[in-house]
Amino acid sequence: MLALNKALLTGDFSFPPNLEAGPYPDNLPERVLQFGEGNFLRAFVDWMIHELNKKGLFQGRVVVVQPLAQGLVDKINKQDGLYTLILRGYQDGQMVEKREIITSISRGINPYEDWQAVLRCAEDPRIDIVISNTTEAGIIFDHGDSLTAAPPRSFPGKLTAYLYHRYKHFQGDPDKGMLILPCELIDRNGDNLKEITLRLAEEWGLPGGFRQWLKEANIFLNTLVDRVVPGYPRDEAEQLAGELGYQDDLLDTGELFHLWVIEGPTHLKEKLPFHAAGLNVIWTDDMTPYRTRKVRILNGAHTATAAVAFLSGVDTVREAVEHPRLGRFIEELIYNEVIPATDLDEGMLTEFAGEVLQRFRNPYIVHRWQSILLNTTSKYKTRVLPSLLDYVAKKKAVPAKLTFSLAATAALFKDGRVNGRQFQGKRPQGEFIIEDDPEALAFWQAAWQQYKGTAESAREVAPYILGNSELWGKDLNSVPGLAEKLGVYLQEIVTGGMAAALEKVLAEGEGA
Template sequence: MQKLNRKTIQGIESYPEKVLQFGEGNFLRAFVDWQIDVMNKANLFNGSIVVVQPRGYEKVERLNAQDGLYTLYLQGMKDGKPVKEHTLIQSINRGINLYSDYEKYLELAQNSELRFVFSNTTEAGIAYQETDRLEDRPQKSFPGKLTAFLYHRFQAFNRDNSKGLIIIPCELIEKNGEKLKEIILQYAAAWNLGAEFVQWINDANTFCNSLVDRIVPGFPVDTITEMTEELGYQDDFVVASEQFYNFVIEGPQWIKEEFPTHLAGLDTMFVDDLTPYRTRKVRILNGAHTAMTPVSYLYGLETVAEAVEHPVIGSFIKELIFDEIIPTLDLPAEELASFANDVLDRFRNPYIKHFLMSISLNSISKYTTRDLPSLLEYMNRKKELPGKLVFSLAALIAFYKGKRGAEDINLSDDEDILELFKAQWGTFDGSIESLREIVCAVLGYEKNWGMDLNSVQGLADAVTNYLHEIETKGMKQAARAVLKEKTAR
């Protein structure tokens, strides 16, 4: 079997190097690099990517052995049907080993056609490293590496403002572009790079905040043999992802002229404020994940797909999203409904086995950030409690009992949370009064919630009643009952 490279595959286009990318991992290759490939194939971007590895160098060397080529499998729901397709991504031109070829990195800074920087160095990657120095080859931190690169470019082009870059980090932290810029300016001060460089950073470069959304399981270990047979070549960098993707970039509209995703029909938006889109994702996608997990698992289900396809739990999830979460959000109703339907399609993706237990990690703090804001805003707007969000909170307390029937649940959370629930469930004597004491203790744990939830009118009573239903009748009967409440109102 031939190895994938530009000698074994004919007709591979070459493009000018317009993008510096920090990160060689699955996500960027299935997200940003794929979008650039789509634009190149539509003759809209005419640019390639140079990749550097934030830590180490071995993957970049292996990627170079394939001349930057790799195959992307898109697997998931498309137009309401499960679709599996693949495409050869040709947008990466080369990788640079910063430990052996640092001079090539500095030469790239002198490339007048370079225009963009993308990164995905994990949430911990955008951080200041005190020990970094300008003369290091390379610096340890990603922002340190980028600062050195920008300073070399600043010098090479004699402070020319037209040679600034558009910098779009994709790390999953809020205000990622602003945070990266802050740290670069911190290095500029620590390294005494001068006021003119600081002014060039501010005036010539555009730092964008971004929000990325695509599930990328990565290298398809389970199916790589059949994929290799199908492809007819050996590809060590095959990556699998879902069909869905969404890229929201907070930045000036003129960037679209240079990064014309809209002309390629890509779901990439340039907005003045991405906060509503972040809230939409956290509340609908992540919020539904967290709310469904204890209900679905205690019902006897194992995966997200099983849950959303289940006649009872599927209805619970859909009503939770459309009746209780969406009414608390401020984007246009059609846009929210479209996103929610996409989320449900993503949940039922037959190509991704997403286990409920794998998303149960730190569920209490997740409920605080993902679901509690919807619950409180629903009360604020509707003047009543949202039944399914409250029921999911009761189910969460039941889940943290650590039992599904006779089976132990392997709880994973902060030690203080686990101790709280262990102590409370240890006092349970089977009575509703005992359940109320557990509920009040949990709702009163301000360290987690940021407030005493016992102060929310009617919440303790409602959670106690739901918890009593779960404990006495079981999750199957309790979940069916909460669905009927909608009709009874």
């Protein structure tokens, strides 16, 4: 079967009528450097830039940089940056599907093989926007980072080295700063990224002039992204290839719904005129309510349910929402624990929760819990733990579902083998592989070494988990009753299995 690439798009191939396959944009310059080449950015930001280009509103393309040593850059370059995006969802009460070949990516760079290619982008005055999505674990300060490494280990390290190279190349020209929009789902992502780059610049002993330029000439914006992106549709891939008539190893799927909230001066809208293309992008001077609502309800429900559902043998979000016990778990977690813990207008939260549950039921979106479990440890800290702690503060009680979700997350890692970022575990349906930060994997393994098969030892595992203040930001053993409840749930999951343990937690009611 023919492969998707520039030759196919520009040749005489007959594309199916329900696929939008526009011209290849040979004449457009590279204007964006993007750290991250995964499914989400390609179905979200790169799609948006494609939409801008179609309307003549941006006239630029994206260079993608692979954040990790293993990734998709080889496939991206083999397909000349092209990929098929299928968006599905409700529009005006009707189910709609849109298929399109996205042409906004020019090429990909693997910095572990060619760091100089990344630095050469810093010398291009037309590339003045940075976009990133390196997961919640990506925006961190790494004590071991080095300017002389090729490349530096962390994303902030790479960005700092990139900006320093640009600073030197343009001799500190204040007009050559970058507009930087991180999409990582952490609070104040732009502020955090800026703080880390400034800290690295100081630790590396870089000139004061660069630090001043970094602070004043570059604009770091806080953002919030929202679109469910299941990614490569492996169950449908063969059928879709037959319908499309070509092979696409980067085939991507997402829901129609999209929202990008950007906190920053409204005059910057003209640099990225998403509003003029009719895209759901909100510029605001305070994104806090949007972020809290989305992270706690949508992402929080995903992360809190992922291990529970996966260890129950339910593989997709839609199956879980429609499952009699898991569906009840999700709804009670949202309505009885997350919303009461969240200090925002209850009506706004309840309305959003209803929309989220409808999106979860989208029959065209096959969103796998195994994908959601990527980097689940940092996701739990960001998306679920704040609701748990706020619930305790408000209700003076430990929330059953949120605590049970932590026990289920821990149970994922009880038995298995670690290989770098990969954990190979086992559930009743067979072996599985999930990825997480190596330090997180080592932590979970160390926690389960405390377990000796008894209820008493389960109560030792719980305080070990909660006591990792470096991971959680505080010693969670200080939360009254949390260690005891977590220990009970751990023992029930391990001895009785997830289904029986879930039945018990549902019987508890709202809280305890």
